[in-house]
Amino acid sequence: GAGVSQSPRYKVAKRGQDVALRCDPISGHVSLFWYQQALGQGPEFLTYFQNEAQLDKSGLPSDRFFAERPEGSVSTLKIQRTQQEDSAVYLCASGKPGGMAYNSPLHFGNGTRLTVT
Amino acid sequence: AQKITQTQPGMFVQEKEAVTLDCTYDTSDPSYGLFWYKQPSSGEMIFLIYQGSYDQQNATEGRYSLNFQKARKSANLVISASQLGDSAMYFCAIQSNFGNEKLTFGTGTRLTIIP
Numbered sequence: 001g002a003g004v005s006q007s008p009r010y011k012v013a014k015r016g017q018d019v020a021l022r023c024d025p026i027s028g029h030v031s032l033f034w035y036q037q038a039l040g041q042g043p044e045f046l047t048y049f050q051n052e053a054q055l056d057k058s059g060l061p062s063d064r065f066f067a068e069r070p071e072g073s074v075s076t077l078k079i080q081r082t083q084q085e086d087s088a089v090y091l092c093a094s095g096k097p098g099g100m101a102y103n104s105p106l107h108f109g110n111g112t113r114l115t116v117t
Numbered sequence: 118a119q120k121i122t123q124t125q126p127g128m129f130v131q132e133k134e135a136v137t138l139d140c141t142y143d144t145s146d147p148s149y150g151l152f153w154y155k156q157p158s159s160g161e162m163i164f165l166i167y168q169g170s171y172d173q174q175n176a177t178e179g180r181y182s183l184n185f186q187k188a189r190k191s192a193n194l195v196i197s198a199s200q201l202g203d204s205a206m207y208f209c210a211i212q213s214n215f216g217n218e219k220l221t222f223g224t225g226t227r228l229t230i231i232p
Contacts, residue, residue, distance in 0.1 A: 031218055042121075042208050042222035043162070056217050089160065093220075101218040103150050103169055108162035 002026075004109035006092050012115045013082045021077045021112045023092030031095030033106060034067055034077050038088045046090075049075060082116045089113050119144045119211050121223035129229050130199050137184070138194040138226050140209035148214040151192040153183065156206040156225070165207075168192055170214075196228075204230045 005024040013019050025032050030050055035043035036059075045059040051072035060067070064083075069075040079086055089111040095101025120143040130136040142151065153165040168176045168183045176183045184193040196203055206227050210220040 033219055040225075042210075042224050043220075045219050045221065048217055048219055056219070091162065093162075095218060102212070102214050103167070105152055105164035105167060106218075106220055107164075108154075110159070110161045113160075 004092055004094055004107050006090075006109035006112050008112060009110065010113050010115075012117060015082060015084060015116055017082055018078065018080045019082055019114065021079075021090050021114070023075045023077070023109060025073065025075070025092070025094030026107055027073075029094035029096065029107070030072075031101045031106075032069060032075050033093045033095075034075070035091040035093065036061075036088045037091055037111070043091055046077070079114075082114075084116050087114055087116045119146070119149070119213060119221045121209050121211055121221060123209055123223035123226050125226045126224075127227045127229070129231055132201060132230050132232050133198055135195060135197045136199055136203075136228065138196070138207050138209075138228065140192045140194065140223060142190050142192060142209070142211050144190075144211060144213065146213045146215055150212045150214065151183070151185070152210045152212065152220060153181070153192075153194045154208045154210065154222075155203075156208060158205070162208070166194065199230050201230050201232060204228060 032049040034046040037043045048056040049069045064080045066078045091111045093106040093108045096104040151168045155163045182195045206225045210222045
């Protein structure tokens with residue numbers, strides 16, 4: 001596709017439910033990032049993949065958060081037993097084709113807005 | 118660790134005027150990049166401009182320019198001849214050229230252009 005695609009666009013979950021958020025990066029992009037953006041705040045780093053390898057998960061707020069990218073393209077962010085504080089926009093970004101994204105902008109999807117009631 | 122500080126939560130500017138959005142940063146890395154993104158109310162993050170830490174000249178992209186003052190660790194965004202469509206959140210971000218390619222963002226500035 002032309003850009004980073006995320007689905008669903010909106011997700012409402014009841015507290016305690018599990019959710020799965022999907023990211024389809026730009027074809028050929030090696031690097032993939034997940035960010036969490038609370039209302040009125042800047043995006044906060046969650047986790048980072050190079051191809052299928054998850055190289056940094058230091059930003060995941062708890063062990064209820066889990067991300068995978070099994071074939072080095074599509075990625076899924078899973079949140080188990082959702083809590084109200086998980087309500088945020090989850091942004092996915094991918095880097096430049098074929099290599100590292102140093103000195104190169106990340107390309108963001110439109111995000112998934114998660115509301116936990 | 119890297120940090121971005123944006124001290125202007127909101128700004129109001131008359132259409133066609135120039136506006137400067139402030140950004141200061143903190144990093145111990147010798148080589149890094151600075152980015153500005155625009156986020157309209159629709160939510161997408163739009164890349165505007167990039168400045169490398171070793172670039173001698175300030176970056177420019179159309180109506181956007183970056184006032185880079187390395188010694189002061191500042192990377193202010195200047196928008197010339199503002200337009201109504203410039204109303205949005207603006208985020209400054211830093212990326213180290215070592216290790217993880219992640220961007221570290223500031224808290225943003227909400228810019229409103231007044232007709």
